[in-house]
Amino acid sequence: MRIREATNADTEQVKEIVFTALTEYGLSHDSSGVDSDLEDIEANYIRAGGTFEVVEDDDGRIIGCVGLHRIGEGVCELRKMYLKREARGKGLGKTLLKRSIERAGKLGFRRVELETAAPLKEAIALYEQYGFRPIESERICSRCDQAYALDLDESAHTQWAENGEGNRLE
Secondary structure (H helix, E strand, O other): OOEEOOOOHHHHHHHHHHHHHHHHHHOOOOOOOOOHHHHHHHHHHHHOOOOOEEEEEOOOOEEEEEEEEEEEOOOOEEEEEEEEEEHHOOOOOHHHHHHHHHHHHHHOEEEEEEOOOOHHHHHHHHHHHHOOOEEEOOOOOOOOOOOEEOOOOOHHHHHHHHHOOOOOOO
């Protein structure tokens, strides 16, 4: 397996992963609203100062994704961190989260925020394990009922860089 930066050519596979996972957890997707950012991944994430990555299996099929979306000076939002059902429970979510925190620091962000929903219990536990704390958010999307943030500092940047996973998953 490997992780690489997404392109717009990945849009349909990414949407299928995100929308399927949402449905599996009883959540709705909104192609014209909160999920419209997937229509142009390169513009909405990469050229906007963030990043969007996909996980490919050994056959080159996309099995997961995660994005960092710039929402303000020094602040990004972790978005669209989803894996196909068969890829869950194997440590890939942990790898994606660690990489995203590292990438946020390298991109100059000082804070990572995210919105989530109560049914995503495994993801919430992972966020909390990595130091994300609940916050009040005025921007919370319709399918989410909670928000979290992680403030990055120089020691955090160093820690994530030292523990980085690289581009190859073993």
